[in-house]
Amino acid sequence: MNLSEYYSIPGKPGVFKMISQSKTGAVVESLIDGKRLPVFTSDKISSLEEISMFTTGEDIPLKTVFQNIFRKEDGKEAAVSPKADNKALEAWFSEVLPEWDKDRVYASDIKKVVAWYNLLVSKNLISLDEEPIEETAHEES
Secondary structure, three states: OOOOOEEEOOOOOOOEEEEEEOOOEEEEEEOOOOOEEEEEOOOOOEEHHHOEEOEOOOOEEHHHHHHHHHHHOOOOOOOOOOOOOHHHHHHHHHHHOOOEOOOOOOHHHHHHHHHHHHHHHHOOOOOOOOOOOOOOOOOOO
16 A cells, blocks of 8 residues: 555645646645645645654554554444544544554544545555565675
8 A cells, every 4th residue: 555645735625646746836636526736835735655643652654554444444434433522533543553642642633544544445545565575685694
């Protein structure tokens, strides 16, 4: 699963796919309705590949969180709605990522994760495929 071509744009709902780039910005397409819109270099867009979740240990990449949800939900949409109350969202998220940092991850963050996951899984863009692990050369002693 490669999330590097999918973006979040503050103030705009959903996930966007990069269509083309220029010196002044880019054109993205909404996965919700397929509409295209320009984004500019001043817009603070974030690749889903670069987003991670705060935990009590090391931060966990969003890709891993999506894969945890995919496993928990057997490849279907999340059992909880992004519009559910905060307690229900937090209880569900604790099953997905037990070590999430309750002081730095807010209910609004969980709502986004659920909405993004549901959108991506509905488009068959979530998988459990792992990146190939590069082998290191072993020296003989």
